[in-house]
Amino acid sequence: MLQYLVRRVALTIPVIFGILVISFLLTHLSGDPTDLILPPDVTEEARDAFRKRHGLDQPIWVQFISFCTQALQGNFGDSLRFHEPALKLVMDRMAATTELALAAMALTLIVGVPAGVIAAYWRNTPVDLSVRGTTLIGQAMPSFYLGILSIIIFAVWLRWLPTGGRGTWWHLVLPAATLSFQLVALIARVTRSCMLDVLGQDYIRTARAKGLGEMKVVWLHGLRNAFIPVLTVIGLQVGFLMGGVVVTETVFSWPGVGRLAIQAIYARDFPVVQAIVFLFALIFVIVNLIVDIFYAVLDPRISYR
């Protein structure tokens, strides 16, 4: 197990490095940020001074080498717009994003998994059909649209919830629901199909035959066996969640990393974009590592040697 862990962690290093290279190249090939950051009527001298201050006048390979050496020390450089360390700007906003992502993930698990189990158990009944119908809509609806729709319904018409911002628990409800909606749909569908497989297995019949109650059969024996593919999907969807916060945070004025990402991309604030890509990639890799470890916990047949 330990050996496996060490190997997995070692493998993440080239992955992260590859991501750094790609993000560096993509941002720097997209053009010069000077024109976006300084107003158009600024003199050429001031522009050159700006480029010089941020090292943008250097050849791209020189910039790359200094970027790599700094990134190795956890320094992504100063933001071109905020003149503060990029990593600090990102970390300052991480709490808000984590809060939102965890709430969305919790909502996904609390709603999505039971919905899938129920739909599978009562397959082809009106219950199943309504779950499947709702999840189809959920997967088809883009989240920016869903976000605005929910603001109009719950904040403007009903006046139940605030339109945006962060503060009380009530501020969390709409963004978390919006962010999780597509995931709930996906998880419900995956859970349903896995449960359908499992419920037809011999060991379920055995469990029933030995007199276990339906609750135990379905939730303990059934769900536990159906959960591994669900877990895989959840691990992979962390990436989706990271992308989702970009839209959700913008619509709901949520002061998190996703919104910072959007602004940084529009302004070509390279250091900030790179710091965000790095952190998101790191989170993705770590979550999936944890998912792999969970496999062994859930299914004793899986072991890592």
Place this chain on the structure above:
Amino acid sequence: MFSKMRRVTAAAALLAALALPASADTLTIAQNFDPQTLWPNGTTASDNLNAGSAMVESLFWQDPRVNEIRPLLATGFEMESPTSVIVKLREGITFTNGEPMNADAVVHSVNIFIDKEQTPAYAQVAQAFSGAEKVDDLTVRITLHDSYPPLALALSQIYVVPPNYWNEMGLEAYGQKPVGTGPFKFVEWVRDDKLVMERNEDYWGDLPEGIDGLIWRPVPDDAARVAGLTTGEYQVAKDLPVTAIPGLENEPEIKLVPVPSYRIYQIGLSSLPQHESPLQNKLVRQALNYAVDKEAIINSLFFGKAEPLNGQVLRKSQLGFNPDLQDYPYDPEKAKAMLAEAGYPDGFTIPFKFPSGRYAQDREVSEAVAGMLSKVGVKTEMIALEPGEFLRQLRSKELAPMYFVGLAPQDDPAFQASQYVSTWRYTPIANEEIDALAEAGAKEMDVEKRRKIYQDMMALMHEEAPIIFLYDGIDVYGTDARLQNFLPRGDGRMFFYDVSYGQ
């Protein structure tokens, strides 16, 4: 699942009604962006300046309600010579940290303003100044390189900071927690979430009545700003989308404040020698002006919330506006005839570049223009550009021969005029007469002579048609109906001097 969500939200509803802040006398203002710095001279972005200048004040300010430059920390200025100006300061003002606002503070602030390294965003204006010195405690002499007609406008952009605090904090840290002389002072700033200010009880002037404090919130989504304004979460919302205006007009608790923008929208028609195209011919450029129905664009794409240009780039309120000029009327037949006369009886095909997502309705306007041009035989190859790439191409003159752009120079005809001078980095035209007029206007200190120069220049530009004259944008702000005397400026700036809130 829907039923679950409804139950959750229904439970939330009861408490939410109680939990929402009933912001009694604190105004919450929704802008598009969170400031990067609260030091006003750190940037020219209006969202930054609006928040920063509520705390840090300038020598003068341009009041949009009377359209003139009024004294603020200064009491007035007087020309000693064409290149030297004496600025008198208001007596007895202190910064909120106790430092005195005096000649030392002003000299210190002017020196920062002039330094390109520290204020790159103001370099175009600052290059007119050469230095500042203290005459006595309340008098400062500021020297210029040359006579400079927009001097008052330039002085209105110098913000005064307390020297000791500034030296102690440094430029970046000052911008995070500024100290000034303004009607409000800094309380707390949670990045991307809220910036809180309370009123400065020791303010030297009249405080805005009924306003205890300000909370600035960045709300990037247009629809979300409208929603928050409707629910009363925001008392001021900046840059409302035109599409939301018809729905808000009938809300009794909301007041819409339309402000003609400094931004002049136009189709650049390059006749620069290096850009070979039919646009080299003046007749063709005029014909394209006849071929575009400006009024239809204003009415259908902006619900009337845009102003016609009257065939010139200066606005009615500006010095040098030429009242004899009118928009090219919409006359496709005449356009066709002129194109035929110019040697293009069957029209021609031309590339047409425009930004997508930089200006309100930019893609829609460009498509409308392209459609109108096709009716007179001019086919456009439309090329949409991401805003960053668009700006790069604008500055490197790669948008030519034809492009949609909205330019918002500062509010003096010199800045507007300079954009069509042959040496300007994104001019569409090189014309000696235009150059001569712009140069004369930039130096002329006599107001009436100066007016005449720019009127002549507008007439010449109308004739030469280096652009298709489209429209002047209108920025629409939404406020709580109880906010009185609030009028933002055409450059997105809002102020709270003489504003009141309440019944």
